[in-house]
Amino acid sequence: MLHQVKKSKKKTDDRKNFIMPVYGSRDLEEPIPKYSMPEGSIDPRHAYALVKDELMLDGNSRLNLATFVTTWMEDEARQLMTDTFDKNMIDKDEYPQTAELEDRCVHILSDLYNVPDESEACGCSTTGSSEAAMLCGMALKWKWRDRMKDKGKATDKPNLIISTSVQVCWEKFCRYWEVEPRFVPVSDGHYSMKTADVIKACDENTIGVVAILGTTHTGEFEPVEKYNDALEKFNSETGYEIPLHVDAASGGFIAPFLTPKLKWDFRLKWVKSINVSGHKYGLVYPGVGWAIWRNTEELPEDLVFRVNYLGGEMPTFALNFSRPGNQIVAQYYNFIRLGREGYTRILQSCMDTANFIKESLEETNVFQSLIPKLHMPLITFRIKKDIKVDFDVFQISEMLRHRGWLVPAYTMPENCEDDEVLRIVIKEGMSMDMAHLLMKDMKRILQKFEEEPDKLKSTKGTLKQC
CATH class of the missing domain: 3.90.1150.160 (Aspartate Aminotransferase, domain 1)
Structure with a gap:
């Protein structure tokens, strides 16, 4: 969120620009500026009290029925997260076991989503499913571009098929990476894309179709298998190779446990990548997401950076760099603590x-x-x-x-x-x-x-x- 703070310039409104402490302590006799750095220091207990008082005005997260984001975890998970706040997950050479837990999580999710070959498990953690969607979208664009180059065709007009009820991250992806968003409309009483409309919107410049497993507005699972079957027919008739990406931010931790027979994942030929949010029904505090690919072939090598940093060469595919490893630790904790039975x-x-x-x-x-x-x-x-x-x-x-x-x-x-x-x-x-x-x-x-x-x-x- 962008913030533009407007300080009051009126002398009579000075109190609006300061925190006015009420605690009986000598170091809190003077007001503390809100929008500039104070000249001196105060006792940590008083700083804690001041910030905590302001946060009392926030809503109670347990009563927040608006968000998908996890608002409760077990004490043991909270303690593990506290213990590992200081570990930078990008420093894989310094924190090899955190890196190992991330790798295990990728394999667990790949197995959960039925990759054809477990030895080909391919994925990474992200700050949330929105970043994971961006990474998967980039892979779709790069793969399409390579196919078009092989055919000697132009690569300047890529498009992506998405629903009008799609999460805003996909609109951001299209704008930031110069991809035309082709919106398939929904209608009253039918809040997912119709298969015929999806195919009608496709052409040789289509980098992929995004199917939503758990829409933002109604929570519906779009009919991924129907999209897959329609794309199989369309691709065989046209010679195209239009893939499916499944935005399973919300449903990716629900369908495997509550509707395990539902085919929406890598059991379907044209599903090439999946994004999922660990901090939604993965049951981890924000923010952690996961990008999972069908196999290594679906993640173009030139998107992966191999960085010689902090003691060793490491491959990385992310939009950011440093971030705490504690969410990954918490995700792994949930996997071994709960298992399939617990999640179900x-x-x-x-x-x-x-x-x-x-x-x-x-x-x-x-x-x-x-x-x-x-x-x-x-x-x-x-x-x-x-x-x-x-x-x-x-x-x-x-x-x-x-x-x-x-x-x-x-x-x-x-x-x-x-x-x-x-x-x-x-x-x-x-x-x-x-x-x-x-x-x-x-x-x-x-x-x-x-x-x-x-x-x-x-x-x-x-x-x-x-």
Whole structure:
């Protein structure tokens, strides 16, 4: 996020530019500037107290039902993360065991996603699934460019097939790497790309098709197998080699455990790469993501830098350099701590809670879910179109915030922007007991609107990509 801070220049407003301590201590008798470096030092306890006081105004992360990001981990995992904050994961020569854990995680994910040959496991950790998407997008572009050069054709007009409900990172990728985004529209009641529309948008300049396993707006799994089968037919007829990339940021840690027979991964011929977020349903605090390729052939060698740094040569493919290794350690902890049984149990519990909330919302006769069956622990719902009420979803969101619940209200993407919806994401820290409390508050709010509709005003907002 970009920040532009405007200091007040009025003498009477000086207090707006300073922190005014109230602690009984000699070194806090003077105000502390907010926007410039203080001249002197203060006791670490007082600095801690000042910062902690400001952070009290943040929302409670456990009640944040807007974000997919993990907000709870076991004490043992937290301790491991604290122990390894100081390890720079890029320094593989100094921290070889952290590098080894990263490599093990890549192999575990490759196995989870059914790579044809385990010895060809290929991938890397990232700061999140957005960076992983960028890296996979670059590999798609480079591979397409090589194919076009082999045919003696121009390489100046690449395009990428993406849904209008795609996460914003893909729009960023297209803008930053000069790729034409070809948006396939969604529609009311059909919130994923139609297979025929996907194929219609493809041509010889298409670097790939992005299929979403867990859309931002509704949590739906797009029909990856249908896209694959259609591309198989299209590629055989045209001689093209248009691949599939699966954006499994949210669903990549759900489908293998709750719908293991669903074919969306490397079991499908044209799926060449997958991005997934470890800090979503991988159950790790932010930020860690993973980029996994079908095999080493799908990651062009000229994208990999071999850096002679800090004691040894190392291959690296990333948009940044230094970052802590503790998220990788925490990811590996989860893998060996939970195993398939543990992940299945936790995610099924999240689904049970989500289904309870969905059913409870529909029982109010005020709300309806946008999709009949949940694919992941996410409920997107709106006020029923066949009833007349004196409030909207933005008022509901604001009233829930008064009780501490952070539930976003927003409009759906192009072609269904008339739909104003609320979205609830269930994570491990959201217990069934908390779900009951949420529904009690929701029913209390509906009762309040019924009794005092004129006293409550609406403020419309937009969805933040999380």
